[in-house]
Amino acid sequence: MGISRRNFLKGSGLAAGTLALSGKKAKASADAPHLRTKGLQVSTTVCPYCAVGCGMLVHTKNGKIVNIEGDPEHPINQGALCSKGSALFQVANNERRLSKVQYRAAGSDKWEEKSWDWTMNRIAELMKDSRDKHFVKTETRDGKTYTVNRNEGMAFLGGAALDSEECYLWSKFSRAMGVAYLEHQARI
């Protein structure tokens, strides 16, 4: 039997009316999840783990992070996160997370808590020592002497979470230190 356009539209309207009366729509809205982030303060950030740079939403309550999820409006990930990014909340809220500098002196079996000022000075001292000891000014090859100004006592390793501006500063700093061994975690 052929179906006319008019009968088809009538039938469709009847089916839609039946669906509306069947209670299915009401059930669907009752099943809608309650937003646990409703009313919380939200800010945007970028995942620190890799160079994909997924956008995230961070929800806070009274200054404490209570939820992190993918940002649906971010052009890179459009709300999706990999398993590592999805677990970022556990990094922010983790009783085992170290928040103070721990230092173990050479030969010691004990960790000591140190201030950031002490730590930065210590790192600067060691870097200077190493540069002074291992700086090579010239190199002779095939009877010719070349100026190389190379620091052979140090290597720099960049991380995939660095953005372009940070990479620029990092490479400039390493060159200023005379570092020739400059690598990147994502390339290794």
Ligand code: SF4
């Ligand atoms: S969520 Fe995963 S893919 Fe996205 S930036 Fe973080 S680590 Fe990389």
